[in-house]
Amino acid sequence: METPIYPPAAAYEAPVVRPYVLSADGxxxxxxxANxxxxxxxxxxxxxxxxxxxxxxxxxxxxxxxxxxxxxFGPPVDPKTLATINAELAQIPSTGAAR
Known part of the structure; x- marks a missing residue:
């Protein structure tokens, strides 16, 4: 079995740390x-x-x-309710670390 030959990487993008934001789905x-x-x-x-x-x-x-x-385990989450919850949670200052 021959070892595959891979072409060199064309570009590298350094990972970016996203800010920590409270959300119901994240x-x-x-x-x-805890908050x-x-x-x-x-x-x-x-x-x-x-x-x-x-x-x-x-x-x-x-x-x-x-x-x-x-x-x-309960009633399904309505997308409009989820959006409202996430909007309110985004306004709360969090002390969490970056994900």
Whole structure:
């Protein structure tokens, strides 16, 4: 078997670190719960998420599931509601690190 020959790279773009922004579909539920202002926004628009997070089986999933992921356990997330939530969350100063 012969080793393939690859052409040299044409260009390199250095990776750019995006600013950290709170969002319902980009942050884990645990991240949102850790920020009281963000969690208040979530409960304002999606009160059922408060109940879902108290279920023993879902507690272990809070670190790696977003609010949109949890829609499997409850009512689906309306795209307009999600846009409203994300707009309000973007206004909240966050202390999170870059993703």
């Amino acid at each position: 942050c884990s539920v645990a991240e949102l719960m 009281p202002a963000a969690w208040a926004v979530m409960l304002k628009y999606m009160p059922s998420i408060g109940f879902i997070t108290q279920i023993p089986e879902t507690k272990k999933l809070l670190d790696n599931m977003t609010v949109v992921d949890f829609a499997v």
